[in-house]
Amino acid sequence: MSTVDTVIDRGRGMTTEQLLLLVVGLGAFLLLGDLIIGILNGTYSISRVARYVVEGTLYGLIIGLAGIGLSMTYSILNFANFAHGDYVTSGAFFGWGVTYLVAGWGAASFGHLVLVAPQRGVGGAQLEIAITSTPFAIMAGLLVAGIGTALFVYLIDRIVYKPMRGSGGIPLLITSIGVAFALRYIIVFVYSNRTRGTTLGGLPSFDLLLVDGWVSIDVHDGTLIVAAVALMLGVHLMLQRTKLGKAMRAMSDNRDLALVTGIPTEQIIRWTWMIGGGLAGSAGYLMVLWTGTIDWQFGWLLLLLIFAAVILGGIGSIYGAIFGGLIIGISMHLSMVWLPGGDFTTITAFLIMILVLMIKPSGLFGGKTTA
Amino acid sequence: MSDTEIESPEVPNDAADPDPQRNDIELSVDGLVKRFGGITAVDGASFEVESGAMTGLIGPNGAGKSTTFHCITGIHRPDGGTVRFQGRDITGIRPYECADYGLVRTFQIAREMANMTVLENLMLPAQNQSGEQLWRSVLPFARQEVEREERELLERVWEVLEFFEIEHIAEEKAGNLSGGQRKLLEMARALMIEPEMLLLDEPFAGVNPTLEHKLLDHIHELREEGYTFLIVEHDMDLIMENCERVIVMHQGSVLAEGAPETITSNEQVIEAYLGGEV
């Protein structure tokens, strides 16, 4: 399959690609230049640009965190999992159910709490959920989001993907679309399709005066940064320090050979799903903590951006996923400097992804599988 | 093209080596270079193949034989050097253009279209089929012409099937064929293009001896009809017995070139390739 790409890539495509790279590079350079000049001469407000960068970074961390899992399953099982976004949503619901329970035990019925208030009534604001007021509930929620999703994702693998182990990437991709559909609406069935607020408003925040305005980072922004970075670091260490990481690379290289080498491939696949799922669930939980709302399809809406990040960074590379997430997040927000309003943020992300695919289909960190 | 180009490959080269029968050179490769990242797979290889002859291309693993084929037939674009076919510069040609010129290659591992029948496989390569234009295939009046061509083509396909003695599997799916039959199909398919020269990449690798003899017979028959062959092969006996000339590649360049006898006694070749024992 990819030999054809090789034909074009290694062949005549080279020059057009370099040309494209040049054009894109030039474009990026001009935009950056414009941004700097604009800031210097006051056309663009510094604080506004800074706010975009901060927002974008936070968003990018979530995309990147969720992206690591997608990237891992993508490279080891060799398929683009379209259900990953809904894993993110599931995780958020699992985790927030627990947060509600811990924070609001007795304040409402068990069902109401564990289903994250499927109906109006006692919600996050009444339970005063915030890292400052209910740190334990949030920690418990995050933990459950991670572990619960890991187990849940493993279960899905057992039921859905395991019987198809030998199939190619495309049948698996199609199947994952089915999983995505089913899962998303099962979430609606169980949790209802109501959007709800999950946290207390008016959180303590750290405000920074930046020449012409404020940039504020509240405690949940901070929590997101700390938790996301810690999780990323944790995964990094886990893959570096244990032979799991190498085995994963070996498997993404050549699954049959791994099997006869004595690597317990099923066990590695299990771990891959579980780590990927756990990260997806945690990302979902943190996203909800950060935005303060939860609904049944936020993960799905995030999915294409996660794909964009993973492809941008290069499939199979966790640094690639993180880096890709940050680029996507920040550029989406920065695009608003030139294209005000939210109309073009997503378009910007997709265009960047398509450009990268055209110039460097293996992604920025492509080939360097960095477990 | 690239700085590694050794010298102008044009006339001067030929002039330096006054060859009275210049037209008899079917394919000439000059200073071919191909790099993959840090690896230089082909490093300035130059050689010529005479028309109507059967030439062997040998060399150790990784010498760059397959890569040379890839560069000649446009699967890869060379980083330097020129390729001429029948006097025409075809460097950096696209694979499909290559077939247009009458230069066709087979693959080291047979690449049949597994889900198409043998007949479909053999009808596929025919060149200049007007039915490959969408509108002709669809519009009624043009369609008649297409169908006529198809009938003619089918006749030819049967001739080729007969030639290779595989009529009995005509309606079989290619994916169900045995390894040997696949090799036959691969070669038959190349012939359907009506090429002038065939590049065969290890056509006998993994083919059992009986079948091998049969294939060789076919090849000799074709040679008599005027086809030119360039064959990559590891089996020295086969090369010795069947080729007029042998080219030895080593580390991306041509180490020696000449009649089989001279090659086997060439010190360098023995050292680099044949090892102590022949």
Place this chain on the structure above:
Amino acid sequence: MSTNTTDRRAQLESLWEHDAVKILAVFGTIYITYALVGLALGYSLDGIVNTLRRMTYLIAVYGMVTLALNLHWGYTGLFNIGIAGFMAVGLYVTMILAKPADPTGAAQYAGLGLPMPIAIIGGVVAAGLAGLIVAIPALRLRADYFAITTIAFAEIVRLGITSGALQEFTIFGTELGTGGGRGLIRNYGDPMNVIFELEVFSSFVDLTNSLFGFGPTQARALAYSMVLVLVLVGIYWLIQRTSRSPFGRVLKAIREDEEAAQSLGKNTNHFKIKVFVLGCALMGLAGILWRFRRTGVTPEAFRPHVTFYIWIALIIGGAGSNTGSVLGSGLFVAILFEGPQYFRRLVDQVVTFGDAPNTFAGSVAPILSGDVAPFVRYTFEEFTTLQFVLMGVALIVLMHRRPEGLLGHREETAAAIPLTRRPGDESTAGRGGDSS
């Protein structure tokens, strides 16, 4: 006796091999079932005919798109999940071209006021062009990257037409617009007027009136569905011809092994682009026919799920088979798309459920004490949600149990003539001496 039954069985089986029989059998079943459902729901005759008409309309439109997708995926192996985008381009361009130049009434945005046939051609061409724009960069990519690029493209199209920037724009001094999120309201005449104004059409109106008690507008809707079926047949024919030709043979070869096809002298990129553009144009056409007679269109209609519907239809029918594509669309519409709702209405008719619990928790808790009724009620209340679950599960089960779909296992011969017998052998020779 037993031989007799096996004979009959064999006969039936061989009958089933005919596409026409399959289509008749499947669609016959669908239509009869729905007619019965209509009866059970107490619909009047015109209601039943109307139900079947809407079903036909949906099947025809989905069928067209599925056929186009089959051309992409089934024949050539191009994994297109940006279908909704191409449909949107077709429809929007047609509407903008056809809308009168001076907006009146509810229709806020001006168009070019071109005649309908030209507008349709414009829309189809635009969808094809969109295909070209996607194809050039994307065709070099691996199937999964290609897929992601196409879905990203579709989202770019949808978000683009939604955006304020294109809500109203000026091109060569003419004011045009996509209407942004509010969409476009149709203010050109009924595009089918060419037919409706024909003399014979009035007798059709009379006929349907006397048969089903239809008014003229219902007669028109019925006639429109029939037109759609004709278009579907046309597209089926077109794709069937395309695949049974040297052109189709190359497509098949590309799907099998693109590099080998190139070495056999086929400019595969050329073929891929052609076929991608053709498929996209057909998707555009389907998009146009889907909505251009409606009062209005909004970008919402082109969210990605439309694309997934088409994929489900294709997988049901089996990639690679045109007949399968049509059957798949029929089954998708009848069973997965419309079916659950009719099932719900039927059940509603027969059983009266009390008040359902408001939440899942409320429905599950009583199960512990052995009372499943609340859960059943809740499930029923949430039927629409479960319909989507059903679609997803159907896709999974299909991929597990029958990944080749109903008819995908059957390979159609890629040649303009039948490749069964050797030309000029006994049978032809036996038929007459003219060959010698």
Place this chain on the structure above:
Amino acid sequence: MSMLDVNGLDAGYGDLQILSDVDLTVAEEEYVVIVGPNGAGKSTAMKSVFGLTTYMGGSVEFREEEITGRTPDEIIHQGIGYVPQNDNVFASLTVEENLEMGAYILDEVPEDALESVYDQFPILRERKDQKAGSMSGGQQQMVAMGRALMLDPDLLLLDEPSAGLAPDLVDEMFDHVDAINDNGTALLVVEQNAKKALRRCDRGYVLVQGQNRYVDSGDALLNDEEVRQQFLGG
């Protein structure tokens, strides 16, 4: 007493039966070679020992224990190593990482085993940080063998270790194989370089169309006129 005992094995892929009633035995420290035409089922026989084919009948016993139905990692635990025919290195892992993978089932990388592999193939020590995929064909073959030796197996299955190697490398490879056998490891080797292999082995099998055709000592097979004519190219 034999170590590996394959008895009346039927196996294949999915519904497709390739092997019928195949018998193979390997005694402790023995060097056994399988030859035969392409597609005869030689690789299939090896894969069957490792449980990688569809089992259809017969038995595979290792030290008198039935091992059909076990997973590859269990079989490796028993002391069998396997080097497949093609694609037998992890291309994107370094040489050392490849070797480490060979000892995956152990909790820790056995340093002495690593050293002994390096001693046997010094070139691997030199190149230990190179990506295995960028090594030459012969070197890759060494990596693959080295990886299988990491657990110091009692029985090693080698599928065409000399395939596709240039003539000079072929001999080198045979020497390595001999050395492994000299260290006490029993070998079951598939070879297309039939003459050379038979010359060195203790016993040889000729497999044709999924069935045993001949079994005898290497020399006997080499001297058998019929075998020579049909399978060894005269």
Place this chain on the structure above:
Amino acid sequence: IGDEDEVGGDGPDVLNIIGYPESGIQIFRDFYSDHDNGTEIIVPDGMQDGDLPNEVGNDMENVTGTGPSSDGPNEDAYTDLYEDAYDATPGVFTAHTFDAVAVCILANIAAGENDGEAIRGQMRRIANPNGDEYGPGELEEAAAAAADGDDINYQGASSTVDFDDVGDPAEAAYDVWELGGDGIETVDTVTFEGSDPGGEMDDDSPGGTDRDDVMVSMLLPETGDLGQLGTPMVQAGELAADQFDGTDFDIDLQVEDTETDEDTTISNGGALIDAGYPSIVGAGSSGNTVSFVGDSSSANVVQCSPSSTALSLSDIDDDGYFFRTAPSDLLQGQVMAEVAANRLGAETVATMYVNNDYGQQLSEQFVSAFEDEQGGEGLNQVSFESEQGSYSGELESALSD
């Protein structure tokens, strides 16, 4: 560096956020966490949800709202009915739904048959002036009168329910509300004498009691973006149908969900038409209504929306089959402009609107009314997509100067 004047910025005095609660929660959260610089906010009917402060986690004191009021002559009678039945205060558009269902049923009775065309001819005979007046509590009497062929004048819960020549309500009233401790608190009501009642209607009513069930249906959002607003509306509609319990007529009321989704609206609406319902109360959001009007009118089915307020629906091509009991946003734009200028003292305004028919048009109406009638200045009009994870970008743009 930088322009000193920009410190502190001077964005709009009032920001109008037009949308639905589902996105509103996120928008307000983003507003309060990052963009709250004292700007006053005004919101229309779509956001009239007393639960918002709970979900947002803020008391939302700076928010003022408007919305079609149920300020009909019989508002109280209706409120009592509703509270009795459901033990809750009636929400926005519930009165309009009640009225729509009531009028559809009465017109059906007057027409004497389940026929859309006949009902279309009776809608104004039932609702418009002339004839005896009946309110929500007197529907049994009204039914009897209609069956007798009398010309009656239904006096609704939401308004007098008089249709003008395009089928819009001739009179409209708007509440100005604020979010208080326990939900919506109406602080003012503005009444418009809009256009004159009028338009085509039949000259007499066949009426009669000896007939089949009276068929009427609702096509409203019970789920999706508007699920929270739609569910009480459906309840109000059912309440209206219940009022006919004591009459000679059996009411066949069928409810279908739009899911606030275009495809579902078309599909489920189509099924209602097929089932023979001659009148459909719905759809909820303007976008869905616009896509369905063609279907209903071409099948000769009366469609009466209780909540679709987009301007475009006034003169949509409907062959006279489309009515609504909710007033066009032409008026709400004026009310909001008035409130922004006078009550909130704004000189500059900006809008952030959901990118659909309703949002776009109301935003335009509001800004032009604010500029033309109040002499203020409209700054940014920023659209947004529903269902996003963050609206900071939109808020940033809307609040910039």
